Amino acid sequence: xxxxxxxxxPDxPDxPDHLxxxxxTRPRALSLLKPTGHLTLGNYLxxxxxxxxxxxxxxxxxxxxxxxxxxxxxDAARLRSLVAEQAATLIAVGLDAATLFVQxxxxxxxxxxxxxxxxxxxxxxxxxxQFKEKGRGVESTRASLLTYPVLMAADxxxxxxxxxxxxxxxxxxxxxxxxxxxxxxxxYGQVFTVPEITTPPVAARVMDLAEPTSxxxxxxxxxxxxxxxxxxxxxxxxxxxxxxxxxxxTGPDAVRRDRAEKPGVTxxxxxxEACGGSAEGLTTYGALKRAVTDAVVAExxxxxxxxxxxxxxxxxxxxxxxxxxxRARSVTQPVLAAAYAAIxx
Numbered sequence: 001x002x003x004x005x006x007x008x009x010p011d012x013p014d015x016p017d018h019l020x021x022x023x024x025t026r027p028r029a030l031s032l033l034k035p036t037g038h039l040t041l042g043n044y045l046x047x048x049x050x051x052x053x054x055x056x057x058x059x060x061x062x063x064x065x066x067x068x069x070x071x072x073x074x075d076a077a078r079l080r081s082l083v084a085e086q087a088a089t090l091i092a093v094g095l096d097a098a099t100l101f102v103q104x105x106x107x108x109x110x111x112x113x114x115x116x117x118x119x120x121x122x123x124x125x126x127x128x129x130q131f132k133e134k135g136r137g138v139e140s141t142r143a144s145l146l147t148y149p150v151l152m153a154a155d156x157x158x159x160x161x162x163x164x165x166x167x168x169x170x171x172x173x174x175x176x177x178x179x180x181x182x183x184x185x186x187x188y189g190q191v192f193t194v195p196e197i198t199t200p201p202v203a204a205r206v207m208d209l210a211e212p213t214s215x216x217x218x219x220x221x222x223x224x225x226x227x228x229x230x231x232x233x234x235x236x237x238x239x240x241x242x243x244x245x246x247x248x249x250t251g252p253d254a255v256r257r258d259r260a261e262k263p264g265v266t267x268x269x270x271x272x273e274a275c276g277g278s279a280e281g282l283t284t285y286g287a288l289k290r291a292v293t294d295a296v297v298a299e300x301x302x303x304x305x306x307x308x309x310x311x312x313x314x315x316x317x318x319x320x321x322x323x324x325x326x327r328a329r330s331v332t333q334p335v336l337a338a339a340y341a342a343i344x345x
Contacts, residue, residue: 029058030159032065032103035082039089041228041296042206042216044303045274048093050201055097061159061328062090062098067110068152071145072134088317089230092307101324103155108332112154113147115339119183120150120176129172153177158332160193165200188342191335204274209244212263231304234297241293244268246285255282268292275299 031051033039039048054060066083083102090100103109125131125146135141156164156177166174174197181192206216210226217227228240245264247254257266268288269279277295282288310317 024059026057026059027163028159028161029054029060030062030156030161030164031060032063032068032155033086033090034065034068035079035086036069037082037217039086039230040206040216041230041271041300042204044093044230044300045204045206045271048090048095049204051098052094055095060095060098061101061331062095063101063103063106063155063328064090065103065155067103068148071142071148084317085231087321088310089303089307091310091317091320093230093303099324099327100321101328102321105321105325106328106332108158108329108336109151109154112158112332112336112339113151115343116150116153116157116180116184117147118343119180119187120147122146124176124179125149128176149173149176150180153180156195157181157192158335160335161195162193163198164195165198167200171197184339184342188339188344191338191342204270206271206274207263207267209240209264209267212245212267228296230300231307232300233304234293234301237296237300238293241268241289241296244289244292252283254285255279255288271296 031047031054033043033047051060051062064083064086066079069079069082087100087102128146128149131141131146131149134145152173153176156174157180164174164177174195178194178197181194185192185194208214208216208224208226209228210224212226225240225243226245228237232240244267246268247262247264249262249265255265255269256262257269259266265285265288272279272288272292272295275292275295276299277291279288279291282291
């Protein structure tokens with residue numbers, strides 16, 4: 001899921017957040033990325049680039065969900081390194097009209113999560129699909145793996161969005177968010193806006209080059225042969241694309257989309273198109289891979305150049321995220337205060 005060299009302030013001062021969303025001058029958008037691995041081409045095309053477009057019409061809050069990274073065993077030094085890398089990357093990819101923040105720097109997120117835990121039930125949390133999947137075959141899991149959907153609900157409800165665009169993989173969590181908001185409001189008084197679930201526009205879906213039936217994810221091995229990292233140099237991109245899985249078809253129409261029969265070729269065509277290239281006139285897999293390589297390198301080049309500049313300006317990155325966290329706190333504190341008062345604290 002585009003950040004740039006400058007944190008832009010909203011067009012007008014923040015209005016008191018007890019006002020109904022209809023009083024806002026622009027709709028509010030929220031997106032958090034979990035720093036569990038290096039950002040990939042899939043993250044860029046499928047999330048970060050659409051997030052950049054959202055800035056044109058919405059007041060955007062984009063964060064790094066470091067607290068969500070603690071639900072499974074992790075290395076503390078690696079987590080800090082990934083947060084630093086992603087913080088600079090988000091600036092480098094052009095999210096210059098967004099409020100950028102690190103989740104753990106905005107205490108209202110974890111504070112509201114506890115209040116929502118007090119209206120959630122273990123039964124509904126135990127039915128979460130991701131909890132079942134990650135706990136399958138494991139002797140025990142962290143309690144935070146069970147409760148993190150409540151933290152996700154707090155992430156959303158604190159900003160009182162009217163709509164939450166969500167893919168199928170997160171729909172269950174947003175449905176839980178709605179359930180908790182309705183239950184809290186009915187029990188303790190009207191505090192939360194109950195967001196509507198919307199289906200976002202279809203973004204580029206990039207699959208693993210070595211396993212084209214699986215999504216290109218950021219949580220795998222750093223040297224995954226089928227994963228193009230956002231910061232991979234051109235020679236690495238070229239090597240990975242050259243080794244991408246295709247098939248044995250050598251006919252004149254071998255280069256064509258067929259997700260069921262030709263998933264590898266279809267994935268390369270999708271990447272080529274998403275990066276502004278064209279498959280016109282391509283008849284061999286070698287030509288297709290060269291075209292994909294050129295298009296990907298051209299797409300990533302300005303991002304990587306800007307990242308090098310941003311990474312060298314650590315004080316600037318720190319200040320950008322500090323200002324973003326300050327604004328996020330100012331926007332979410334009234335919501336937390338209302339929830340505290342309603343529940344009797």
